[in-house]
Amino acid sequence: MDMLQRLRGSRAAAKATPVAAVPPVxxxxxxxxxxxxxxxxxxxxxxxLDLGATSPNNIAYFTELGYKVYSEDVLGASTAPELRVVNGEGNSAADPELFLQQSLVYSEGTFDAVLCWDVADFMEESLVRPVVQRLWASLKPGGVLLAIFHSREAGPETVCGRYHIAGDDSLEVRPLASGGKRPVFQLQRSFHNRHIENLYRDFSSVKFFLARDHMREVLLVK
Amino acid sequence: MQPQTALSSVISTGVIIRGDISGSSDLLVDGQVDGVIHLAENSLSVGPQGEVKANVEAKNIIVAGRVEGNLVATDRLELRKSAVVIGDIAGARVTIEEGAFLRGSIEVRRAVVAVASTAASGAVPDAPAASAAAASAPAPAASLFGTTE
Known part of the structure; x- marks a missing residue:
């Protein structure tokens, strides 16, 4: 059997699977x-470094500019069962030490820029601060980090999306649908500006951009 | 260009190979390989059930399964929706389907960048319909996941 036919054959079963309703792009x-x-x-x-769900668009956009691009889907990686431990309160939580042994393993000062998107909003509480600290260390002095936060108006039904760069100043947000292999992440919290400043306190500067769609963009400089 | 020609070698599900693999025919891995794979003028395909722990060099590399190691394709490199790759990837033409998991760097080794996506062709990400559409698309492989040519 042809090699590609074998690969396609495994997908044939997917035809029978009902398509889940997908929120709009x-x-x-x-x-x-x-x-x-x-x-x-x-x-x-x-x-x-792009921390969102792997985006071919973003890779194309930045490689065309001559950038060296790293991709690491930290939300997807954070759901690995081997990371689960029982914390002091008796609840199951992702262990930050285990997580950082496998993820975000880069030398200090590797990156000029990190695209964090809205990862912090959907990440487990136990991982948020350690991940931010690791990102800070991975940035070069003067390096920039872009993060996006949903405001209080955003409800728990807020969809976790895949951020595609559509232009120098535009983003296409495609919801991660439940039909795929990825779990659908739920909004964990809503950061106030003061919380954001505290979370990223090691950075030398923070700049907020308020958007009309219940989102805030934050550009941080190490 | 058709990255896949005649199928010559298959490492089937349940087969485990530890060691270096080199040769002059295309290879499909649906089992497990632990070592190094070098196919200078040929293609490697890692099927959905395939697990490879190896650095790979090949003319064309198509991954639908799991790879831990660096992938270098002198021509085309494709990561399909179900791919999980932990390692750096490089190729003259790189195609990554939405839904693929990648932890590593991406290097496009020619001046003309050709990273394609299902998004570019209007398919819905992560939805079963997307993979069904891809599965029913006509050969060659280049037309399955985007417009790289």
């Missing part, structure tokens, strides 16, 4: 992304 303006691309323009060889 959203195209949104991103001042934070625009600021980030401006900050990186003319900086020579850029090394960038």
């Amino acid at each position: 959203v195209l949104r303006h991103s001042s934070g992304l625009l600021e980030l691309t401006r900050a990186l323009a003319g900086c020579g060889s850029i090394v960038l």
Whole structure:
């Protein structure tokens, strides 16, 4: 049997699976992304880390600019069963030490830029601060990090999305559907600005961009 | 260009191979390989059930299963929706389908960048319909996941 036919054959079963209702794709303006691309323009060889669900668009966008791109889906990795431990309160939680032994393993000062998207909003509480600290260490001095936060108006039904760069100042947000292998992540919390400043307190500067769609973009500089 | 020609070698489900593999024919891995794979002028396909722990060099590499190791394709490298790759990838033409899991760097080794996606072709991400559409698409492989040519 042809090699590709074998691969296609395994997908044939998927035809019978009912298609889950998928929330709409959203195209949104991103001042934070625009600021980030401006900050990186003319900086020579850029090394960038994308922490969202793997995005072919983003990889194409940045490799065309000559950047070296790293991709690491930290939310997807955080659900690994081997990370689960029982914490002091008797609840199951992801162990940050185990997580950081496997994920975000980079030398200090590797990256010029990190695209964090809204990972912090959907990540387990036990991992958020350790991940931010690891990201800070992985950035070069002067490196930039772009994060997005949902505001209080965003309800628990807020969909975790895949962020595709659609232009210098625009993002396409495609919901991660339940039909795939990925779990659908739930909004864990809503950060206030003060919480965000505290979470990223090691960074030298923080710049907020308020959007109309219940989201805040934050550009941080190490 | 058709990355897959005649199927010559298959490591089937349940077969485990530890060691270096090199040769002059295409290879499909549906079992497990632990070592190094070098197929200078040929293609490696890792099927949905395949598990490879190896650094791989091949002309074309298509991954639908799990790979731990660095992948270098002198021509085309494709990560399909079900792929899980932990390692750096490099190729002249890189195609990554939405839903693929990648932990590592991406290097496109030619001036013309050709990273394609299902999004570019309008398919719905992560939905079963997307994979069904891909599965029913006509050969060659280049047309399955995007417009790289």
